[in-house]
Amino acid sequence: MTLQSRTPGTPAGPHRRRVVQGLFGVGAGALAMPALAACGGGAASDPKTVTFGSNGADATPKKAYAAVTDAFEKDSKLTVKTNTVDHDTFQKSISTYLQGTPDDVFTWFAGYRMQYFAKKGLAGPIDDVWETIGAGYSDAAKQLSKGEDGKYYFVPLYNYPWAVFYRKSVFQQYGYEIPVTWSQFTALAKRMKKDGLSPIASGYGGGDIWSILGAFDYLNLRANGYDFHMSLMRGQVSWTDKRTARTIDLWRELTPYYQKGAGGRSWQDAAQSLLDKKSGMAIIGLFLGQQVTDESLRSDIDFFPFPEIDPAYGQDTVEAPTDGFMLSRKPKNPDAARTFLEFLGGAKAENLYMGVDPSNVAVNSAADTGSYNALQKKSAELIAGAKHITQFGDRDSDPGFISTVVEPGFTEWLNHPDDGSALLKKIESQRSRFFTA
Amino acid sequence: MSSVRTAPRSPSRAHPRPRRLGPGDRLFLTVVVGIPLIALLVFVWLPALASIGLSFTSWDGIGLSGIHWVGLDNYHQILTNYPPFWPAVQHNVIWLLFTALLPAPFGVFLAYQLDRKIRFTRIYQTAIFMPMVLSLAVVGFMWEIIYNPDNGLLNGVIGAVSSGHHIDWLGDPDLNLWAVLVASGWRHAGYIMILYLAGLKGFDPALKEAAALDGANGRQTFLRVVLPAMKPVNIIVLVVTVMESLRAFDIVYVLGGGTGSKPGMELLSLLITDNIIGESSHIGYGSALAVILLLVSLAAIGAFLFQTFRKEDQ
Numbered sequence: 001m002t003l004q005s006r007t008p009g010t011p012a013g014p015h016r017r018r019v020v021q022g023l024f025g026v027g028a029g030a031l032a033m034p035a036l037a038a039c040g041g042g043a044a045s046d047p048k049t050v051t052f053g054s055n056g057a058d059a060t061p062k063k064a065y066a067a068v069t070d071a072f073e074k075d076s077k078l079t080v081k082t083n084t085v086d087h088d089t090f091q092k093s094i095s096t097y098l099q100g101t102p103d104d105v106f107t108w109f110a111g112y113r114m115q116y117f118a119k120k121g122l123a124g125p126i127d128d129v130w131e132t133i134g135a136g137y138s139d140a141a142k143q144l145s146k147g148e149d150g151k152y153y154f155v156p157l158y159n160y161p162w163a164v165f166y167r168k169s170v171f172q173q174y175g176y177e178i179p180v181t182w183s184q185f186t187a188l189a190k191r192m193k194k195d196g197l198s199p200i201a202s203g204y205g206g207g208d209i210w211s212i213l214g215a216f217d218y219l220n221l222r223a224n225g226y227d228f229h230m231s232l233m234r235g236q237v238s239w240t241d242k243r244t245a246r247t248i249d250l251w252r253e254l255t256p257y258y259q260k261g262a263g264g265r266s267w268q269d270a271a272q273s274l275l276d277k278k279s280g281m282a283i284i285g286l287f288l289g290q291q292v293t294d295e296s297l298r299s300d301i302d303f304f305p306f307p308e309i310d311p312a313y314g315q316d317t318v319e320a321p322t323d324g325f326m327l328s329r330k331p332k333n334p335d336a337a338r339t340f341l342e343f344l345g346g347a348k349a350e351n352l353y354m355g356v357d358p359s360n361v362a363v364n365s366a367a368d369t370g371s372y373n374a375l376q377k378k379s380a381e382l383i384a385g386a387k388h389i390t391q392f393g394d395r396d397s398d399p400g401f402i403s404t405v406v407e408p409g410f411t412e413w414l415n416h417p418d419d420g421s422a423l424l425k426k427i428e429s430q431r432s433r434f435f436t437a
Numbered sequence: 438m439s440s441v442r443t444a445p446r447s448p449s450r451a452h453p454r455p456r457r458l459g460p461g462d463r464l465f466l467t468v469v470v471g472i473p474l475i476a477l478l479v480f481v482w483l484p485a486l487a488s489i490g491l492s493f494t495s496w497d498g499i500g501l502s503g504i505h506w507v508g509l510d511n512y513h514q515i516l517t518n519y520p521p522f523w524p525a526v527q528h529n530v531i532w533l534l535f536t537a538l539l540p541a542p543f544g545v546f547l548a549y550q551l552d553r554k555i556r557f558t559r560i561y562q563t564a565i566f567m568p569m570v571l572s573l574a575v576v577g578f579m580w581e582i583i584y585n586p587d588n589g590l591l592n593g594v595i596g597a598v599s600s601g602h603h604i605d606w607l608g609d610p611d612l613n614l615w616a617v618l619v620a621s622g623w624r625h626a627g628y629i630m631i632l633y634l635a636g637l638k639g640f641d642p643a644l645k646e647a648a649a650l651d652g653a654n655g656r657q658t659f660l661r662v663v664l665p666a667m668k669p670v671n672i673i674v675l676v677v678t679v680m681e682s683l684r685a686f687d688i689v690y691v692l693g694g695g696t697g698s699k700p701g702m703e704l705l706s707l708l709i710t711d712n713i714i715g716e717s718s719h720i721g722y723g724s725a726l727a728v729i730l731l732l733v734s735l736a737a738i739g740a741f742l743f744q745t746f747r748k749e750d751q
Contacts, residue, residue: 088695091715091716092714092715092716094716095497095498095499095716095718096498099499099500113716116716116717120497120499120500122499204608205586205607205608205694206581206607206692206693206694206695206696207693207694207695207696208694209694209696209699260586260603260605261586261587261603261604261605261608262605262608263605263607263608263609263610263613264584264585264586264605264606264607264608264609264613265585265586265587265608269585269587273587398717399715399716399717400712400715400716400717400718400719401717403696403697403711403715404521404697404698404711404712408521408698408699408700409520411608411610411699411700412610412700412701415608415609415610415700426520429518429520430518430519430520433514433719433722434717
């Protein structure tokens with residue numbers, strides 16, 4: 001069972017090793033030596049090697065990380081041993097991985113997800129690394145990289161904004177204008193429906209259930225502001241709060257304009273319907289660009305920030321999930337790992353990465369933006385101009401709470417959008433289970 | 438009484454010292470019995486007992502010191518305040534009834550027909566058994582393509598007949614369980630067919646001839662003669678069906694996108710992984726769910742076997 005497969009890697013490890021050593025005893029002392037060395041925190045391991053656990057298993061990120069590590073090896077005369085694991089597998093097994101023998105440096109996400117493992121003592125603080133790289137980062141980025149104890153635990157690499165994407169030629173053809181307020185937005189959706197388009201492309205079938213959170217996050221951020229949204233995500237406010245109910249009300253206004261049959265469609269197919277001019281808009285991240293195969297089409301894609309709902313908050317928050325790196329709790333080679341993190345946090349690493357994978361925006365402000373395409377430039381401006389940056393529903397909150405309570409609740413509700421009081425009550429009843437510890 | 442008296446004597450005469458084993462035999466026996474025993478203990482009983490133990494605790498899976506005793510709290514929570522639990526139980530029951538009432542009898546029907554030496558029977562057998570040979574991931578992909586809302590086969594056919602209809606087979610919570618059940622039934626019928634066909638091959642044709650001589654028609658022959666004579670196979674078919682229904686997991690997991698339970702498709706097995714696998718795991722809670730599934734399975738299988746063997750003893 002899963003349960004059993006978890007325990008051997010955990011603190012039982014040293015005991016087991018001790019037993020083995022005892023068995024080998026004096027006679028096989030020589031044999032046991034390597035095992036002993038491995039036990040002692042790895043102080044004796046090769047000082048020239050740093051291990052790197054990467055979740056970039058897809059072709060593009062894999063190539064991009066390889067470019068970064070190659071450059072680091074040349075610069076520092078250290079060797080990087082990269083251990084690449086499939087993205088989803090990496091995520092699912094993260095807590096076992098971090099408790100076992102993790103790599104010195106590993107890829108991870110900013111936000112609650114990072115802070116959770118920092119709080120559990122499974123990641124190492126890297127304040128000294130930030131003394132070197134800190135100058136290149138905005139205050140918002142610094143905030144994102146700190147744990148709840150105020151120490152740095154994270155080195156950001158890139159991020160990408162969520163916004164409302166559309167095709168310029170569609171807007172031109174029908175004479176649509178970019179909506180800035182909520183009423184303009186819903187009016188536009190209504191018009192699109194009349195023109196025979198699916199106003200809002202939507203696909204949350206299969207494993208893509210997370211994609212619905214973008215709309216909820218933005219609605220809540222615009223209607224109730226950053227502070228309330230973050231408290232809600234961290235389980236500090238009741239989900240049956242009047243303000244959450246208002247967000248659901250707003251969402252219900254939008255549901256008639258969602259593309260039909262969304263529960264069985266993948267986000268890729270939804271994105272494709274936007275590219276095929278069957279849908280008018282899509283609330284999605286910049287990664288939409290991965291769906292573009294015809295380069296001439298890329299320049300026809302544009303986005304606008306999610307419209308304003310309450311003027312008190314305007315459009316002050318941008319949802320921009322950030323990916324980057326962390327240090328494991330007992331790196332085998334702490335000095336080399338820190339050197340590696342310093343390199344990863346520098347502008348050079350960002351340039352190398354973006355050179356291969358252009359579907360993101362660099363976080364380091366010293367990174368070269370000359371080679372950005374129009375969408376990247378606009379994204380960078382959008383993020384730079386934000387007063388607050390959020391990470392996305394499943395990164396700002398307990399991932400288990402989101403994936404087993406909130407997402408199924410939302411999907412069920414989207415099928416029969418009512419006033420949502422039953423939905424919110426259901427979510428609220430589960431909140432304490434996830435946020436007491 | 439006589440047996441008591443003669444028992445100790447007779448073996449010593451007939452076979453000298455049958456109870457004494459040489460050291461080699463002992464070693465052999467120890468190894469042959471010991472290794473499976475240890476494997477059974479380590480891989481079956483230990484995890485099962487650990488699950489039961491953990492089900493009374495709260496643990497996030499990080500560090501053994503994080504285990505807290507909470508008594509029956511997990512069970513209380515699950516039974517009174519866990520929205521997907523009762524739907525999951527209901528879906529497991531629907532799964533069992535559906536599989537037992539449609540694909541399983543259909544598989545038996547197919548086996549009976551194929552056994553009558555119709556033409557191309559081999560081809561039919563292969564074709565019907567094929568889904569069982571395919572990996573479940575492949576089966577999942579195939580049905581995903583069939584059920585795709587935009588360019589799926591099913592909606593394509595329906596759209597050709599009456600355009601404008603747009604059925605969200607896997608997304609609609611009222612529909613998706615049945616969509617998955619059809620996919621699973623498609624597979625299950627072939628499995629049952631091959632099991633039953635194997636049984637029918639060993640069936641004494643004389644019985645059928647005798648029934649025919651007595652003037653029984655085809656239906657009567659099957660219901661009154663073949664079916665009762667096939668009792669051992671019937672039991673296997675029933676046990677397989679019950680087990681498959683209770684442990685149903687893989688095809689739902691694949692068609693649900695591999696992220697855990699989805700509204701309308703909750704099953705007990707999925708709720709367990711929901712809680713245990715992932716970044717923030719609730720191992721105690723998940724274990725409690727696993728124990729509930731274990732109890733249900735034990736009850737179902739136990740009651741069934743008890744019934745069967747009691748009748749046989751009589």
